[in-house]
Amino acid sequence: VVESINAKSLGVLNGHPSNNVPASVAAKIGMNLHLRQHHPLNIIKTRIEDYFTQSPALREPRPQIEVHDSLAPVVTARDNFDSLLIPPSHVSRRATDTYYVDDKRVLRTHTSAHQVTLLRRGAPPRAFLVCGDVYRRDEVDRSHYPVFHQMEGVRVFAPDELPAGATAAEREALAVADLRAGLEGLACALFGDVEMRWVDAYFPFTNPSFELEIFFGGKWLEVLGCGAIERDVMRAGGMDDATVGWAFGLGLERLAMVLFSIPDIRLFWSDDARFTSQFKAGAATTFKPYSKYPPCLKDVSFWVPGATAEIAHGFHDNDMYEAVREVAGDMVEEIALVDEFAHPKTGRVSKCFRLTYRSMDRSLTNKEVDALQELVRQRLVDKLGVELR
Numbered sequence: 001v002v003e004s005i006n007a008k009s010l011g012v013l014n015g016h017p018s019n020n021v022p023a024s025v026a027a028k029i030g031m032n033l034h035l036r037q038h039h040p041l042n043i044i045k046t047r048i049e050d051y052f053t054q055s056p057a058l059r060e061p062r063p064q065i066e067v068h069d070s071l072a073p074v075v076t077a078r079d080n081f082d083s084l085l086i087p088p089s090h091v092s093r094r095a096t097d098t099y100y101v102d103d104k105r106v107l108r109t110h111t112s113a114h115q116v117t118l119l120r121r122g123a124p125p126r127a128f129l130v131c132g133d134v135y136r137r138d139e140v141d142r143s144h145y146p147v148f149h150q151m152e153g154v155r156v157f158a159p160d161e162l163p164a165g166a167t168a169a170e171r172e173a174l175a176v177a178d179l180r181a182g183l184e185g186l187a188c189a190l191f192g193d194v195e196m197r198w199v200d201a202y203f204p205f206t207n208p209s210f211e212l213e214i215f216f217g218g219k220w221l222e223v224l225g226c227g228a229i230e231r232d233v234m235r236a237g238g239m240d241d242a243t244v245g246w247a248f249g250l251g252l253e254r255l256a257m258v259l260f261s262i263p264d265i266r267l268f269w270s271d272d273a274r275f276t277s278q279f280k281a282g283a284a285t286t287f288k289p290y291s292k293y294p295p296c297l298k299d300v301s302f303w304v305p306g307a308t309a310e311i312a313h314g315f316h317d318n319d320m321y322e323a324v325r326e327v328a329g330d331m332v333e334e335i336a337l338v339d340e341f342a343h344p345k346t347g348r349v350s351k352c353f354r355l356t357y358r359s360m361d362r363s364l365t366n367k368e369v370d371a372l373q374e375l376v377r378q379r380l381v382d383k384l385g386v387e388l389r
């Protein structure tokens with residue numbers, strides 16, 4: 001009997017004082033959209049795997065590629081941050097940005113969280129792909145959702161794959177050349193004959209680091225981040241100093257939205273047959289939107305808790321976004337800050353947000369939106385202690 005992975009089996013709903021995982025997010029654990037046959041995320045995942053296992057463009061000989069697509073999304077903060085050299089003060093570690101299960105464990109914010117653990121599993125040559133759900137507290141709009149999916153690729157070279165007597169700089173240059181060629185091939189396999197460019201980037205765990213952009217639909221789109229694996233990450237992964245490797249990471253929703261013209265990230269979670277029936281593994285697909293239902297806009301204004309602007313600083317917009325999602329679920333499409341000011345005398349801070357309600361599947365009635373908005377307002381008071389205006 002295979003025990004299924006879900007919030008309960010992973011102990012995510014545990015009442016720990018550091019726990020900030022709402023039930024609506026916990027409920028996504030174990031849904032594994034990336035493993036569902038004919039789901040657009042699975043189609044992209046499979047195309048990427050096929051490219052790395054089969055493309056004749058890649059340099060031979062190559063190690064057998066391991067695919068890890070069912071690793072549990074609860075990882076230690078150490079694996080998610082420290083082992084990747086992300087500094088203790090980095091914003092991404094804050095409880096406003098990351099879901100903490102307890103004081104030691106988080107819902108992974110990226111698939112890079114598995115790099116060091118997987119590196120430790122074997123000697124080079126190694127090549128592995130990691131695919132799974134990742135979690136971030138973030139804004140609310142058509143391209144952001146607290147859960148999304150990433151694909152990570154890692155390649156570690158054995159000494160005999162590189163010229164004997166090569167210097168450290170030469171080995172690194174070979175790894176980077178292999179990385180670039182492999183990922184340019186991947187972009188071609190996914191997008192066809194597109195224009196692309198490399199942009200210098202920064203990640204604490206790779207050096208040098210790059211982003212690949214493609215010219216698609218009239219603009220430059222960032223498709224992935226990558227680089228030569230940082231020496232201290234290699235060491236933590238049990239590799240000696242003569243070993244080099246590269247890593248890349250990409251977001252599957254982003255690629256799928258571009259490739260299939262999917263206009264809203266909430267659609268990936270839809271069970272509506274008008275969405276799901278449009279994707280067939282292998283076949284090239286452009287999503288044909290079924291009728292778009294009218295949006296309904298509602299503003300909410302409140303005084304942020306705290307007597308002065310300085311104290312009000314503790315309020316984070318991500319808390320507001322999450323409170324709305326908890327009440328309205330996938331019926332909220334976007335939340336935009338439309339006004340903010342500090343009272344000239346009292347110093348209290350006021351914010352006004354515009355909420356766009358729209359269902360992906362049906363028309364919402366005025367009555368139900370009014371009821372939702374009332375629940376949202378109440379929630380903001382109860383959970384965040386704001387004073388409605």
Ligand code: PHE
Pocket residue numbers: 109110111112152203206225226227247248249250
């Ligand atoms: N983990 C990075 C992110 O989520 C992407 C990345 C992976 C960059 C591997 C470099 C190497 O943005």
